Amino acid sequence: MDRRSVSPHNERPEEKHCTFCLDHDTATNPKLCNRCQCWNDLTHMISCTDHQYKEVGIRSYQAWQRVSREVLALASVNFSGLETWSPEDMAKARNCLVCQKLVEGLQRHDAKSKLSYITLLRVFPGEQFLRDLERRQGPWTDKFLVIFCIAYPKGEHGHSTTLEPGVLEIELSYSDRLRGFEDIKLWDRRLVNIEKVKNWMTDCEDHHGEMCNKTLFCRTLPRGFLVVDVLIECIVEPHHDIGDYVALSYQWATATAYEDRDIMLTRKSKEELQTPRSLSACCLPEVIQDSMQFCRDIGQRYLWVDRLCIYQDEIDVDGLRQVQIDGMGAIYWLATVTLVASVDGVGAGLLGASSRPRLNLKNHGWRLINSGMDDNFRKYFAEPSRSDLIESSSWNTRGWTFQERWISRRLIFFCRSHCILNCFYCYHCEETFKDNGTLTQNRDRDMTHGASFGTDVRITKSQLNDSAYTVFALYKEAVSSYGARSLGLVSDILNAFSGVNEFLVENLQTTSLFGLPEKYLFQSLLWFRIDRPSSNPKGNIPKGIPSWSWASGYGPIEYRRFNHHEYGNIVRFWFSENGTVREVIEATCWFDQSDTAVQVGRSVDSELNRYDEDTRQRIDENNLPGQGIHETCPHNPQQAIKHRRITDESRALAAKTPGCLAFNTTVVSIRVRVNEAETATSRRYETAQLTVLDINDDEGARIGYTFSEAFPTGHKLPPIIGEDFRCRAVVIGAYNLARFEKETRVIYGGKELDNEGKWSLVVMIVDRKEHLSSRLAIGVVHPFLWQKVNPIWETIFLV
Numbered sequence: 001m002d003r004r005s006v007s008p009h010n011e012r013p014e015e016k017h018c019t020f021c022l023d024h025d026t027a028t029n030p031k032l033c034n035r036c037q038c039w040n041d042l043t044h045m046i047s048c049t050d051h052q053y054k055e056v057g058i059r060s061y062q063a064w065q066r067v068s069r070e071v072l073a074l075a076s077v078n079f080s081g082l083e084t085w086s087p088e089d090m091a092k093a094r095n096c097l098v099c100q101k102l103v104e105g106l107q108r109h110d111a112k113s114k115l116s117y118i119t120l121l122r123v124f125p126g127e128q129f130l131r132d133l134e135r136r137q138g139p140w141t142d143k144f145l146v147i148f149c150i151a152y153p154k155g156e157h158g159h160s161t162t163l164e165p166g167v168l169e170i171e172l173s174y175s176d177r178l179r180g181f182e183d184i185k186l187w188d189r190r191l192v193n194i195e196k197v198k199n200w201m202t203d204c205e206d207h208h209g210e211m212c213n214k215t216l217f218c219r220t221l222p223r224g225f226l227v228v229d230v231l232i233e234c235i236v237e238p239h240h241d242i243g244d245y246v247a248l249s250y251q252w253a254t255a256t257a258y259e260d261r262d263i264m265l266t267r268k269s270k271e272e273l274q275t276p277r278s279l280s281a282c283c284l285p286e287v288i289q290d291s292m293q294f295c296r297d298i299g300q301r302y303l304w305v306d307r308l309c310i311y312q313d314e315i316d317v318d319g320l321r322q323v324q325i326d327g328m329g330a331i332y333w334l335a336t337v338t339l340v341a342s343v344d345g346v347g348a349g350l351l352g353a354s355s356r357p358r359l360n361l362k363n364h365g366w367r368l369i370n371s372g373m374d375d376n377f378r379k380y381f382a383e384p385s386r387s388d389l390i391e392s393s394s395w396n397t398r399g400w401t402f403q404e405r406w407i408s409r410r411l412i413f414f415c416r417s418h419c420i421l422n423c424f425y426c427y428h429c430e431e432t433f434k435d436n437g438t439l440t441q442n443r444d445r446d447m448t449h450g451a452s453f454g455t456d457v458r459i460t461k462s463q464l465n466d467s468a469y470t471v472f473a474l475y476k477e478a479v480s481s482y483g484a485r486s487l488g489l490v491s492d493i494l495n496a497f498s499g500v501n502e503f504l505v506e507n508l509q510t511t512s513l514f515g516l517p518e519k520y521l522f523q524s525l526l527w528f529r530i531d532r533p534s535s536n537p538k539g540n541i542p543k544g545i546p547s548w549s550w551a552s553g554y555g556p557i558e559y560r561r562f563n564h565h566e567y568g569n570i571v572r573f574w575f576s577e578n579g580t581v582r583e584v585i586e587a588t589c590w591f592d593q594s595d596t597a598v599q600v601g602r603s604v605d606s607e608l609n610r611y612d613e614d615t616r617q618r619i620d621e622n623n624l625p626g627q628g629i630h631e632t633c634p635h636n637p638q639q640a641i642k643h644r645r646i647t648d649e650s651r652a653l654a655a656k657t658p659g660c661l662a663f664n665t666t667v668v669s670i671r672v673r674v675n676e677a678e679t680a681t682s683r684r685y686e687t688a689q690l691t692v693l694d695i696n697d698d699e700g701a702r703i704g705y706t707f708s709e710a711f712p713t714g715h716k717l718p719p720i721i722g723e724d725f726r727c728r729a730v731v732i733g734a735y736n737l738a739r740f741e742k743e744t745r746v747i748y749g750g751k752e753l754d755n756e757g758k759w760s761l762v763v764m765i766v767d768r769k770e771h772l773s774s775r776l777a778i779g780v781v782h783p784f785l786w787q788k789v790n791p792i793w794e795t796i797f798l799v
Contacts, residue, residue: 028040029180030095031181032096032181033093035085035093035099036096036099039181040179040180042172042181043178045123084117084118084119085102085119085120087117090102090103101170101184101185102168105168106118108359114152115150116151116152118150118151119151122147123144124144138175138176139174139175141183143169144169144171145168146168147168148166148168150164170185171184171187172184190358191353191358192294192414192419192430193430194297196430197419198299200428201336204410208423208424208425211423212424212425214333214334217503220330221327221331221334223323224320225237227303228279228304228305229301230292230293230301230302232277233276233278233292234278235309236274242302244301244302245301245335245336246295246303246336247303247305247338247339247404248288248304249339249401249408250287250340250341252307253346253488254348254394256286256347257346260283261285264308265309265312266312266313267317273308287348288307289349289356290350290353290355290356291339291341293354293355294355300336306328309324310324310325325495328403328404328499329407329499329502329503332404333407333499335408337411337421338405338411339412340405340411340412340413342413342415350414351415386427389413390420397486398485399482399486399487399492399493399497400492402481402485403482403498403500406499406500407500407503410423418430472523474504475508475520476559480558480559483550483557483558484534485534486533487535488538489539490538490539490540490541490554491540493542493545493554494515494542494551513584514549514552515549515550515551516549516550518575518584519586520586522567522571522573522732526778527550527557527558527778528707528778529553529556529711529712530556530690530710532710533555533556544658544659546659546774546798547775547798555710555712566736567734568637568733568734568736569733570640570731570733570734571731572640573586573662573663574663575660576658578658579655580655581655632787633784634786635666635761635783636783643664643793646664650662650797653771653797659799660772661796661798662795662797664793665793665794666730666731667729667730667796668697668728668786668792669726669728670695670696670697670726671698671700672694672717672725673694673724674692674723675694678705679692679708690710692706693765695763697788697789703782703785703786703788703789704781705780706777706778709777709778716776717777727767729765730764730766730794733761734760735762735780759783760780763778763781764776764779764798765778772799773796774799775798
């Protein structure tokens with residue numbers, strides 16, 4: 001057999017023999033050339049490549065990838081024992097099945113570049129797989145992966161001679177157990193296996209019951225609902241129960257690179273787009289071409305695409321555009337399946353669809369997994385991680401796609417190398433390897449899209465049947481995940497969240513106030529900005545969104561992981577809308593509430609009275625200076641009851657400002673200053689400086705602090721160390737700080753005030769203009785120190 005070694009300084013490798021190969025006798029097979037005779041014995045072939053892999057001294061697939069991308073002259077790896085194959089010589093071996101298939105595979109890998117030679121490094125599955133094969137009887141066929149390095153001559157890719165990693169997917173056939181090579185084929189994964197996808201969907205529909213069907217939420221399609229008829233290739237308006245249809249989730253910005261394909265629905269173009277064959281492939285963005293073809297392949301006639309089914313006119317003359325946007329929750333929920341174009345790149349389309357085969361083997365996507373302690377032999381390949389395929393995609397960073405993923409009952413992700421179907425019950429991926437090296441279809445029982453795909457939350461029937469606080473926790477996580485995403489138009493900040501919000505507030509049995517569930521208003525006000533925006537969207541925040549809503553700004557936010565048993569409502573809010581002012585009836589009442597006790601309409605006064613009596617019994621007077629500090633605090637449950645209602649004059653003022661929250665509370669004039677010791681860079685976002693502000697009285701004594709927050713450019717609280725900013729602090733609720741961070745320590749008169757097991761006041765730092773106040777930050781003040789600064793009761797109009 002011809003052996004050559006790779007020299008980092010020579011273009012033409014010198015002759016060398018592999019002693020491992022020469023010491024092993026192999027039976028001659030006429031289907032193989034002399035170079036490839038070892039393929040006749042699978043044991044020898046795998047052992048030979050294992051030997052080369054170890055001889056190189058690379059202990060992991062990842063290290064091999066790093067080294068093989070470097071210039072050979074700089075590589076610190078010994079390649080002298082490796083077998084090299086010349087593509088020209090392989091092409092001449094016309095009677096050798098292995099050579100011909102390897103050449104064909106190389107052409108798929110890189111058809112344009114000139115290759116010097118290739119180096120086979122390893123075949124997977126490895127020796128562990130051989131043990132299972134020894135039990136097989138008669139002919140068999142199975143799938144394998146060959147990892148290799150391609151050597152490019154000097155000048156290719158802008159370097160001197162370099163190695164580039166590659167993976168070749170093959171099927172091998174043998175006549176008996178491990179011997180008797182019969183055939184080799186390229187494992188063709190250019191196209192998604194349509195029958196397999198249809199079986200996945202049928203399995204979900206037939207066996208997942210209420211987990212994945214339409215009974216979880218009762219929804220109707222919005223007025224003016226349109227779809228694309230993929231058979232007659234035009235837009236139609238169904239005049240009957242459409243039943244099955246497919247939705248598409250993609251990125252507008254990367255849909256196509258061609259201006260003449262940037263087609264969309266307007267009132268002017270509607271008549272033309274309703275003409276049969278008006279949506280032929282040549283005039284459509286690539287992703288829509290592929291989606292229509294895939295629908296035909298799986299037997300679905302109707303496709304919903306936002307740009308073709310929602311009017312895109314700047315002026316929504318008849319309100320139909322907003323009706324469709326508000327109905328997107330229903331649209332994605334009722335869709336039989338949602339197709340996801342998760343491949344990065346302009347015009348990438350749906351890779352693997354019959355109209356867009358995967359052609360580049362650089363997109364193989366396999367991962368190498370350790371299945372034991374032996375680093376060299378106990379390895380196998382698996383499908384790429386979903387975090388690599390989906391979580392890291394730019395599609396997963398977009399604001400609009402958040403709700404499309406969150407709401408859809410079934411999703412088919414078209415990734416660069418694999419196709420994945422995910423439902424509420426499980427996920428299916430194209431073929432993968434078991435621990436023993438054999439290929440199988442993966443079917444993990446993941447109960448939510450969140451469990452299946454990482455950080456994004458998903459709601460399931462089991463969670464909805466849980467306590468209301470479980471759903472409220474999902475709301476907070478959904479807002480946090482959504483806030484970290486980017487939008488093309490910042491004016492869509494509430495529109496792109498409306499579908500998720502609709503599902504959540506419905507199950508919470510409440511309404512939404514600018515993205516916040518009314519029943520849990522106080523808790524929903526405790527959001528914090530934790531980073532600068534990841535992008536600079538066009539436009540401005542819509543007028544009318546008040547400062548107390550997280551939608552009043554753009555960028556990642558977070559809710560601290562407060563336990564719902566630790567909240568206390570000692571402020572009653574009144575909300576202004578449509579010229580009227582009504583009381584906000586919250587479900588929470590005080591710290592000792594239980595899930596079963598939370599009910600709207602329960603007497604707030606009786607709840608506060610009950611807690612006031614309980615507090616008197618529990619206060620440990622030795623724990624605080626003075627006696628009965630929680631009783632004598634100017635803002636305690638009894639005082640809250642007395643100031644629950646606002647005056648008629650306050651109602652009239654609030655009615656003039658839609659979106660205003662009016663409430664009676666205690667107020668003090670304060671100064672805030674950056675706390676240098678507590679201000680630090682966010683652990684999650686390396687670029688974000690999270691600022692903690694000390695809340696000081698007029699004499700400069702610290703009475704509290706704000707929670708750490710990333711203040712955006714232009715914020716009224718300038719994060720400038722050493723400067724004071726005068727503003728107001730108003731009480732919005734109470735919180736039990738028993739398990740809070742060290743920053744809650746308050747020193748007064750040289751003594752630390754221990755409030756463990758008791759409650760402190762949650763305050764909002766506000767800026768006031770005339771009678772209107774706007775949110776600046778959220779903080780905490782100890783009740784004893786609140787009393788010291790002589791707060792007064794006022795009516796606050798928060799806008």
